[in-house]
Amino acid sequence: MFRILMLWLFVFSPTIFGENDQLIGLNIAKEADLRDSGWVDMSVELVMTLRNTKGETNVREMRLKSKEIFNDGDKTLMVFDTPHDVKGTGLLTYTHLVEEDDQWLYLPALKRVKRIASKNKSGPFVGSEFAYEDLSSQEVTKYTYKYLRDEIINGIECFVTERYPVDQYSGYTRQVTWIDKDHYRLQKVEYYDRKNKHLKTLTFKTYRLYENRFWRAGSMTMTNHLSKKSTELKWNGYTFNRGINDQDFGKNALKRIR
Amino acid sequence: MNAELGSDFRFFRKASWTQEKTFFPSLSFQFEYHYSWNDGQDLFDFVPYFRYDYEDSERNLIDIRELSWIHVGNSWEFRAGVRKIFWGVAESSHLVDIVNQVDFLESLDGEEKLGQMMFNFSLTREWGILDFFVLPGFRERNFSGANGRPSYFGLIDGDLAEFESGARNHRADFAFRWSHYIGDFDIALSHFSGTSREPRLMLRKNSDENPWTKQQRFFPFYDVIDQTGIDAQYIIGDWAWKLETITRSGQEERFWAAVFGFEKTFVGVLDSRSDIGILMEYLYDSRGANSPNLFEDDLAIGMRYSLNNPQDLTALVLGVYDVENREYFLNLEASTRLGSKWKLILEVSIFRSRERNGILDQDQIPWYMRSPSDSELFLFEDEDFVRLQFMRYL
Secondary structure (H helix, E strand, C coil), rough: CCCHHHHHHHHHHCCCCCCCCHHHHHHHHHHHHHHCCCCCCEEEEEEEEECCCCCEEEEEEEEEEEECCCCCCCCCEEEECCCHHHCCEEEEEEECCCCCCCEEEEECCCEEEEECCHHHHHCEEEEEEECCHHHHHCCHHHHHEEEEEEEEECCCCEEEEEEECCCCCCCEEEEEEEEECCCCCCCEEEECCCCEEEEEEEEEEEEEEEECEEEEEEEEEEECCCCCEEEEEEEEEEEECCCCCCHCCCCHHHHHCC | CEEEEEEEEEEEECCCCCCCCEEEEEEEEEEEEEECCCCCCEEEEEEEEEEEECCCCHHHHHEEEEEEEECCCCEEEEEEEEEECCCCCCCCCCCCCCCCCCCCCCCCCCEEEEEEEEEEEEECCCCCCEEEEECCCCCCCCCCCCCCCCCHHHHHHHHEEEEEECCHHHEEEEECCCCCEECCCCEEEEEEEEEEECCCEEEEECCCCCCCCCCCCCCEECCCCEEEEEEEEEEEEEEEEEEEEEEEEECCHHHHHHHHEEEEEEEHHCCCCCEEEEEEEEECCCCCCHHHCCCCCCEEEEEEEEEECCCCCCEEEEEECCCCEEEEEEEEEEEEEEEEEEEEEEEEEEEEHHHCCCCCCCCCCHHHHCCCCCCCCHHHCCCCCEEEEEEEEE
């Protein structure tokens, strides 16, 4: 009860604890994480559309399964359905709270499981405007925080918080996040590269409530301000808490994805 | 269900000592059918593969790459049927990878393989994954015909194959593998006991035959071997350190071989989207010059490039340099998607043996007088080629 009271004080009374912007920022992140925990496991389909400046598009279809791990980061298995030449390729990620994530790639043509150096996470994900790190599980401990201000965007009242990646191999110096006050959902993220230049902006649209508890955006668009290219992710068919077995996230499971 | 149709064009730089032709077109077709039931606890796979070569009938192939059933239990799996398995971590050589026969007629890199009949029980535990294999039925290596290229393979008559085992190619072989990871360290220990996938090449003894004609041929001899292997990889930052080592008995004296090296990746080089990976591997084989493979004291240096564009353009250049003989071969492999249903693969291979470097005048000494111990690459002397593959996904 005391903790909730403290949280309430920090989050809603920024004027009282003005010098504690870091603590407020952290508590907003913790509250968002708390509200989005307890889903146990999740599966979803996604369509990724890459758009260049000429308006040409490239589409990738994927399936994703995730499992919450007690006292650790989530485990995620992503499988590609298209383009056809990468069909059946799998990416298994064990997110960790503090240490580096573990990541394995399965190449179906060779039947080869390849460990990936997760330090290479700042690179583009399958040619898109998303980096690997943008798509990995956003654990609270992956960043330090600083609350900036309140702001209304698209008619929604938001906390504006800056977060700084703890990992020295991140491609970013900082990210500015807009989290709505009603449900603690990300509305927008601005990414600043290592030279502190505003590189990309991610926007979230069509949030829907699942299982009466979990908000998920139906569409996420990453716009690159330097290349003017963008990538949209459309999420479909969310299911939660279906009792996905832990062994579906092992290396043997990676080898039997189809 | 999905399928891919491949057209494959190989252009050799010049005629070889047995084959005037330099252009080798072929077609391939692979079809995949997967079915799962029982809530994903049972899976069925069927992957037939067909290859037609316009010039070399020995390269024609109807193969079942996969025909298998997998049953998933609680932290165990049972897999039965014709399957493909990959073991190992290195790029320039695949020492520990021993379960399947290699299809060198498809690719010289050893990554294309024939399906192998197997019963495989796999156990997942806290301390790693333990796999047991029973491998009934042996698949012989395919060699190209007299019309095929590389011409070297045409000297080997697969029909005359001999086996150490009394059961010939019906001996049931065994293997096991334990693999585990601790943090950034992956390790695996494997053992194989059975008929060697890699034959020794023997000269056919035939007193009637004139040794001065080029009709002299080799036959593959498949020994029964025991091979123990370790493969390990350690990731430190953006460095991946790799080791594969084996020891094998059964082919004359026991020997050991190893490949050790690293791959370092530079993400977003020069503020671009591209990644560049530098890799270096050292290859050793204690048999030295008697080793049937080309790598016995060699250095492999390579570069991997990914443009990270929507068409997924990637390239890998790998050069293997024989330290002692000062020979090398260079291989470039690049691929890109064209639209969403086409893929273009370009491969260039260049072989430079010691003769070409001026130590021997290759035209003065007939090929069959040269001792293989002088040069490992002389058999590939005239086999520089460019290969273009167009894959169409149906």
